[in-house]
Amino acid sequence: MATKIRLARHGRKGRPFYHVVVADSRAPRDGKFIEKIGTYNPNTNPATIDLKFDRALYWLMTGAQPTETAERILSYKGVLLKKHLLEGVKKGAFDEAAAETKFNAWMKEKEAKVQAKIQQLAQAGDAAAKARLEAEAKVRAAKEEVIAKKKAELAAAEAAKKAEEEAAAAPAEETAAPAEAPATEAEAPAAE
Numbered sequence: 032m033a034t035k036i037r038l039a040r041h042g043r044k045g046r047p048f049y050h051v052v053v054a055d056s057r058a059p060r061d062g063k064f065i066e067k068i069g070t071y072n073p074n075t076n077p078a079t080i081d082l083k084f085d086r087a088l089y090w091l092m093t094g095a096q097p098t099e100t101a102e103r104i105l106s107y108k109g110v111l112l113k114k115h116l117l118e119g120v121k122k123g124a125f126d127e128a129a130a131e132t133k134f135n136a137w138m139k140e141k142e143a144k145v146q147a148k149i150q151q152l153a154q155a156g157d158a159a160a161k162a163r164l165e166a167e168a169k170v171r172a173a174k175e176e177v178i179a180k181k182k183a184e185l186a187a188a189e190a191a192k193k194a195e196e197e198a199a200a201a202p203a204e205e206t207a208a209p210a211e212a213p214a215t216e217a218e219a220p221a222a223e
Contacts, residue, residue, distance in 0.1 A: 033057075036090060036097040036105070038071060039064065048072050051082060051101060053090050066090075071104055077148055082108050092117070109138055 033056040040061055042048035049071040054064035068090065069082035087110045091097070097105055105111050116130035 034065065034090065034093075034095040036068070036087070036095050036101045038098070038100055046074055048074070051087075051104060053095055056096075069104075076152060077145065080104055080108060082110070084108065084110060084113075088113055088117075109134065109141065112137060 034053055035056045036051065036053055037060070038049040039052050039054075040047055040049055050067050051069035051071055052064035053066045053068060054062075058064065066086065068086045069080065072079040082104070087105060087108075091105070091110060091114050102111070113134055116134055119125055120127050120130050
């Protein structure tokens with residue numbers, strides 16, 4: 032039986048989620064499989080890959096052929112490199128300890144790259160959030176300035192209206208006060 036390492040699609044429309052499976056090459060994509068060796072979620076950034084490293088290596092060593100996408104996933108996780116190094120040990124190119132040190136050095140470098148990308152994405156997200164807050168603050172300041180202008184115009188209009196009312200009330204008082212004033216003046220000489 033020819034076995035393949037491939038992806039079985041799950042998840043809803045537009046949000047795929049894949050299982051990395053070992054299946055008979057004649058089985059349908061999402062059909063019967065021999066063993067599930069991991070998951071792949073392309074919806075996250077960077078993509079989330081959970082893989083049973085030992086089982087994937089076992090199936091590769093027994094002759095399972097990965098599809099193109101599965102091969103990229105296995106390469107990303109270092110399974111293909113480990114297989115390559117183990118085959119080099121079998122041929123006598125180097126010993127097992129040298130193969131292990133090469134693999135560990137590659138894994139450290141790969142982990143550093145992944146962490147750098149995660150930090151870069153976090154910094155980009157922080158910078159974008161800061162830019163949004165600054166833009167929002169500018170918009171808020173502009174709105175507050177417009178509101179302050181409107182309030183000042185309303186206060187000026189109200190003050191002008193009060194001044195008009197006071198001005199209108201003042202002549203009425205002045206006309207009433209002079210009429211009373213002569214009467215008091217007239218009373219004052221009579222009192223003498």
